Amino acid sequence: xxxxxxxxxxxxxxxxxxxxRAGIAADTGLNKATVSSLVAELVERGLVRxxxxxxxxxxxxxxxxxxLDGRCVGGIGVEINVDYLTALVLDLTxxxxxxxxxxxxxxxxxxxxxxxAVAELTSRAVRxxxxxxxxxxxxxxxxxxxxxxxxxxxAFAPNLHWRDVPVVRGMADRLTGLLAEQPMPIRVANDxxxxxxxxFAMGSVAGTTDLVYLTGEIGVGGGVIVGGRxxxxxxxFSGEIGHIQLDPRGHECxxxxxxxxxxxxxxxxMLRLAADADDPVSDPSLDxxxxxDMIGRRAETGDRRTLDALEEVGAGLGVGASxxxxxxxxxxVVLGGYFASLGPYLLGPMMAELRSRVVAPDIGGCRVELSxxxxxxxxxxxxxxxxxxxxxxxxxxxVRTSVRSSG
Amino acid sequence: xxxxxxxxxxxxxxxxxxxxRAGIAADTGLNKATVSSLVAELVERGLVRxxxxxxxxxxxxxxxxxxLDGRCVGGIGVEINVDYLTALVLDLTxxxxxxxxxxxxxxxxxxxxxxxAVAELTSRAVRxxxxxxxxxxxxxxxxxxxxxxxxxxxAFAPNLHWRDVPVVRGMADRLTGLLAEQPMPIRVANDxxxxxxxxFAMGSVAGTTDLVYLTGEIGVGGGVIVGGRxxxxxxxFSGEIGHIQLDPRGHECxxxxxxxxxxxxxxxxMLRLAADADDPVSDPSLDxxxxxDMIGRRAETGDRRTLDALEEVGAGLGVGASxxxxxxxxxxVVLGGYFASLGPYLLGPMMAELRSRVVAPDIGGCRVELSxxxxxxxxxxxxxxxxxxxxxxxxxxxVRTSVRSSG
Numbered sequence: 001x002x003x004x005x006x007x008x009x010x011x012x013x014x015x016x017x018x019x020x021r022a023g024i025a026a027d028t029g030l031n032k033a034t035v036s037s038l039v040a041e042l043v044e045r046g047l048v049r050x051x052x053x054x055x056x057x058x059x060x061x062x063x064x065x066x067x068l069d070g071r072c073v074g075g076i077g078v079e080i081n082v083d084y085l086t087a088l089v090l091d092l093t094x095x096x097x098x099x100x101x102x103x104x105x106x107x108x109x110x111x112x113x114x115x116x117a118v119a120e121l122t123s124r125a126v127r128x129x130x131x132x133x134x135x136x137x138x139x140x141x142x143x144x145x146x147x148x149x150x151x152x153x154x155a156f157a158p159n160l161h162w163r164d165v166p167v168v169r170g171m172a173d174r175l176t177g178l179l180a181e182q183p184m185p186i187r188v189a190n191d192x193x194x195x196x197x198x199x200f201a202m203g204s205v206a207g208t209t210d211l212v213y214l215t216g217e218i219g220v221g222g223g224v225i226v227g228g229r230x231x232x233x234x235x236x237f238s239g240e241i242g243h244i245q246l247d248p249r250g251h252e253c254x255x256x257x258x259x260x261x262x263x264x265x266x267x268x269x270m271l272r273l274a275a276d277a278d279d280p281v282s283d284p285s286l287d288x289x290x291x292x293d294m295i296g297r298r299a300e301t302g303d304r305r306t307l308d309a310l311e312e313v314g315a316g317l318g319v320g321a322s323x324x325x326x327x328x329x330x331x332x333v334v335l336g337g338y339f340a341s342l343g344p345y346l347l348g349p350m351m352a353e354l355r356s357r358v359v360a361p362d363i364g365g366c367r368v369e370l371s372x373x374x375x376x377x378x379x380x381x382x383x384x385x386x387x388x389x390x391x392x393x394x395x396x397x398x399v400r401t402s403v404r405s406s407g
Numbered sequence: 408x409x410x411x412x413x414x415x416x417x418x419x420x421x422x423x424x425x426x427x428r429a430g431i432a433a434d435t436g437l438n439k440a441t442v443s444s445l446v447a448e449l450v451e452r453g454l455v456r457x458x459x460x461x462x463x464x465x466x467x468x469x470x471x472x473x474x475l476d477g478r479c480v481g482g483i484g485v486e487i488n489v490d491y492l493t494a495l496v497l498d499l500t501x502x503x504x505x506x507x508x509x510x511x512x513x514x515x516x517x518x519x520x521x522x523x524a525v526a527e528l529t530s531r532a533v534r535x536x537x538x539x540x541x542x543x544x545x546x547x548x549x550x551x552x553x554x555x556x557x558x559x560x561x562a563f564a565p566n567l568h569w570r571d572v573p574v575v576r577g578m579a580d581r582l583t584g585l586l587a588e589q590p591m592p593i594r595v596a597n598d599x600x601x602x603x604x605x606x607f608a609m610g611s612v613a614g615t616t617d618l619v620y621l622t623g624e625i626g627v628g629g630g631v632i633v634g635g636r637x638x639x640x641x642x643x644f645s646g647e648i649g650h651i652q653l654d655p656r657g658h659e660c661x662x663x664x665x666x667x668x669x670x671x672x673x674x675x676x677m678l679r680l681a682a683d684a685d686d687p688v689s690d691p692s693l694d695x696x697x698x699x700d701m702i703g704r705r706a707e708t709g710d711r712r713t714l715d716a717l718e719e720v721g722a723g724l725g726v727g728a729s730x731x732x733x734x735x736x737x738x739x740v741v742l743g744g745y746f747a748s749l750g751p752y753l754l755g756p757m758m759a760e761l762r763s764r765v766v767a768p769d770i771g772g773c774r775v776e777l778s779x780x781x782x783x784x785x786x787x788x789x790x791x792x793x794x795x796x797x798x799x800x801x802x803x804x805x806v807r808t809s810v811r812s813s814g
Contacts, residue, residue: 146767155768210641222734226633233736234617237767240733245726245764248654257764319652326647327629327734329640357652357664360553360644361562 002038005030006394009038010047010068014092014391018051018067039066046072046135046400047092047390068093073390073397074134076125077382078118079142079191082106082159082218083284085114087121088376089129089136090383092390094202098128099376103287111165119174126178135397138184138386141167142191142378144219149236152188158255159219187385191215191378192239195336195371196223197230198381204372205332212330214241214321215337215377216270220262224328242266246319264316267338273309274298288375292341299345307345314346318353321368325354329364336371343370409445412437413801416445417454417475421499421798425458425474446473453479453542453807454499454797475500480797480804481541483532484789485525486549486598489513489566489625490691492521494528495783496536496543497790499797501609505535506783510694518572526581533585542804545591545793548574549598549785551626556643559595565662566626594792598622598785599646602743602778603630604637605788611779612739619737621648621728622744622784623677627669631735649673653726671723674745680716681705695782699748706752714752721753725760728775732761736771743778750777 008028013019019027025035042048049069070093079086083105089098102121106114122139129136145157152168167188172179175186196213199205209228215221222241224231231238242262243255250259251269263269274295275281281291298306321333335343347368354363373380390396415435420426426434432442449455456476477500486493490512496505509528513521529546536543552564559575574595579586582593603620606612616635622628629648631638638645649669650662657666658676670676681702682688688698705713728740742750754775761770780787797803 156766158766224734226638227636229634231633231735233771234738235736235767235772237736237771238734240736240766243733243764243766244730246652246655249656255766323651323730324734326650327631327645327731328638329642329644329647331641357650359563359565359647359650359662360642364640364644365642 003393003395005034006038006041007392009035010042010394011391013048013066013068018065020065023065041399042066042394043069044399045394045397047394047397070095072133072135072400073137073387074098074129074132075383075386075390076122076129076136076139077142077194077379077384077386078122078125078139079379079382080106080114080118080160081144081191083288085118085121086376086379087125088379088383089125089134090380090387091134092387094380094384097132097134098125099379100124105284106160111160111162112170114160115165115167115170115174119171122171122175123178126182136182136184137390137396139171139186140194140382140385141171141186141188142194142382143167143188144191144217144221146237146240147188147190149187149189149232152186154188155237185386185389187382189382189385190221190223190236190239192221192223192336193230193232194223194379194381194385195221195373195377196225196239196334196381197384198373198377198379199334199336199371200225200228200230201384202373202380203334203377205334205369208332210328210330211332211334212321212324212328213334213336213371213377214317214324214339216265216267216335216339217337218267220266220320222324224324224330226328241320241324244320244323246316261316261320265313265320265339269316270309270313270338273312274306288338289341292338296342296345299342310342310345311349314349315353317346318350319357321350322354322357325358325364325366326360329360330366333366333368334371335368336373336377337375340371340374410800410802412441413445413448414799416442417449417801418798420455420473420475425472427472430472448806449473449801450476451806452801452804454801454804477502479540479542479807480544480794481505481536481539482790482793482797483529483536483543483546484549484601484786484791484793485529485532485546486786486789487513487521487525487567488551488598490695492525492528493783493786494532495786495790496532496541497787497794498541499794501787501791504539504541505532506786507531512691513567518567518569519577522572522574522577522581526578529578529582530585533589543589543591544797544803546578546593547601547789547792548578548593548595549601549789550574550595551598551624551628553644553647554595554597556594556596556639559593561595562644592793592796594789596789596792597628597630597643597646599628599630599743600637600639601630601786601788601792602628602780602784603632603646603741603788604791605780605784605786606741606743606778607632607635607637608791609780609787610741610784612741612776615739617735617737618739618741619728619731619735620741620743620778620784621724621731621746623672623674623742623746624744625674627673627727629731631731631737633735648727648731651727651730653723668723668727672720672727672746676723677716677720677745680719681713682716695745696748699745703749706749717749717752718756721756722760724753725757726764728757729761729764732765732771732773733767736767737773740773740775741778742775743780743784744782747778747781 220242247259627649654666
């Protein structure tokens with residue numbers, strides 16, 4: 001009971017900002033003495049601190065407000081993608097404490113070597129937490145794959161050529177020493193699902209309870225928020241949208257079929273249209289952001305081939321997205337990954353297809369927005385999942401040995 | 408507080424069957440005196456009755472059990488389809504009290520005339536309730552359409568050629584006298600969504616929290632249960648799956664596009680493959696069940712054209728369903744409408760497509776099942792929605808003027 005009340009108070013401060021104890025009591029229905037005791041415990045655990053005087057709406061003596069103290073705990077999100085790894089640490093107020101990207105040709109390496117690099121990057125994030133006196137509360141690994149979330153196993157990652165890789169166990173084995181000093185849960189989940197959670201938690205469309213997130217990378221991934229909750233599916237395998245077959249006579253796909261959506265709008269499909277194989281924008285050893293900048297500059301200067309390619313990709317985005325809009329009737333479709341970088345050239349033709357293909361009037365009231373989190377959405381979502389565990393049970397965070405009395 | 412406790416007790420009896428007062432107290436955490444008082448009120452409202460002695464697991468004096476008294480309230484579900492109307496009354500235990508189907512060429516009539524017929528059929532259902540001393544607690548109209556559930560307006564029904572028809576207001580206008588005597592809410596919703604709720608509440612897959620329901624009629628409709636709740640979408644327009652484009656070079660669709668899923672597997676598409684236009688199975692003036700029986704008999708006797716047609720439709724079902732399984736990862740896909748009637752011939756080719764197209768191993772643990780509710784699923788779901796309101800707030804049902812003391 002006390003644990004769930006601690007959670008209630010912490011979540012309230014997280015979602016609504018600073019508040020006096022009396023205000024919290026009024027908001028939650030708990031009595032003032034209980035709130036004071038809960039707040040004291042949250043302060044001891046380093047999750048809450050005394051804030052400014054709260055005069056809003058009060059008639060009597062203004063109470064001192066308390067607020068989330070973001071600085072003491074960190075959630076770690078790590079992303080494995082086709083040609084890079086990312087690690088990111090968020091504090092409880094979603095401030096980025098650490099972010100690092102490492103180029104890595106994941107497709108060319110055995111999973112064991114990739115996990116070595118992921119573990120090394122994770123250690124760096126944990127060391128950075130310690131340097132700042134921040135308690136790391138969990139690591140979530142995002143990966144473009146079908147993931148059995150319960151067992152922590154990647155069942156199948158077509159673009160990485162992984163099958164049945166026990167990622168959580170592999171990470172735990174590599175981080176034994178670190179986890180002995182600093183026990184924390186390790187999770188693994190589909191990257192687009194985590195990115196959807198990231199957008200829902202802190203993107204420009206944060207709080208939109210019905211949203212479809214699409215990410216354009218080598219593959220095309222999807223994550224869906226339905227009624228404020230991530231669509232997981234019966235076994236966690238939902239959101240596999242890249243292999244929707246749009247044309248039975250289309251290009252051959254890595255999956256062995258033809259005309260999958262990602263052959264049309266995935267990074268490789270776009271590059272095939274936009275440039276020759278020996279063009280630097282097609283060179284996977286160069287940084288992706290640089291290559292996308294080059295394409296953007298060509299489009300800006302009116303290069304015909306580039307503009308035609310983006311027109312075709314935008315239309316293809318609309319064809320596939322119309323299916324998802326007909327199925328889900330979301331409030332927003334968020335375009336992530338490279339779709340966000342080149343969005344201004346994709347949106348026009350995409351919207352034209354949506355208007356002609358979505359059955360509901362006015363495309364069911366759906367907007368299309370470009371992700372402001374970009375390629376960082378998945379690692380942010382992963383860090384967020386780690387932090388959510390603290391909001392669910394603040395007692396996971398131990399009482400700090402030295403708490404300075406403040407105020 | 409008392410209202411929500413009344414609901415708690417009623418729902419417990421609804422989902423778990425007969426129980427002693429002491430057992431209910433143990434199940435719900437309410438104290439025994441409160442439970443006795445709540446049960447007494449539910450008995451007065453005619454929703455609960457005294458039952459058998461409950462000896463299960465008791466060590467002391469066996470308590471008398473109480474159970475749901477289904478007989479006193481009725482939920483009414485009415486379905487408008489392309490060539491028929493159905494009305495159905497369910498009591499609180501989901502027993503069918505009344506069911507009637509009326510052939511009507513809905514496409515050929517103006518909406519006003521159709522609503523006249525729907526109102527007349529509804530009145531008949533209400534009269535039947537009264538004859539049995541059953542209180543009608545609500546009417547839900549199911550319709551193959553995009554429905555604005557909040558305002559009770561059918562925005563667009565492609566196969567009925569309806570646009571912006573205010574169904575709830577139209578019904579209320581026609582039933583003024585009846586509603587004056589017997590006020591009750593009228594609702595309208597998409598037929599496949601209601602059918603999915605019907606399957607979830609009382610079909611062979613009842614209680615499966617992640618399911619996709621597909622109905623094959625003139626159109627192809629879908630309803631999806633995600634985590635135990637109906638997928639509604641931001642504006643109630645979800646589940647529009649019939650117009651997923653499977654082949655840009657396919658048959659022309661009523662919607663103006665080409666190769667929509669329903670051109671391949673809708674009733675008209677199946678009939679085009681299975682029979683000539685002058686074949687009695689293609690005659691819309693004959694009863695649909697009879698026509699489907701004829702097709703089933705031809706398949707049974709090995710008629711080549713029929714078998715080839717069903718093979719092709721089954722494969723088409725698999726192609727489209729693979730998209731939904733990749734997106735939702737449901738536990739079960741339920742085939743309703745004519746898909747259920749001819750299911751034994753469709754399942755083989757459908758499963759073959761699913762196995763080759765679903766990305767998750769073992770098609771994500773998904774089963775395909777034939778609806779046992781068949782064409783009645785939507786009206787059952789509609790009746791169920793009306794009854795849910797009673798489970799949510801039993802005080803909607805007035806205290807009966809004459810309650811016989813029982814037991």
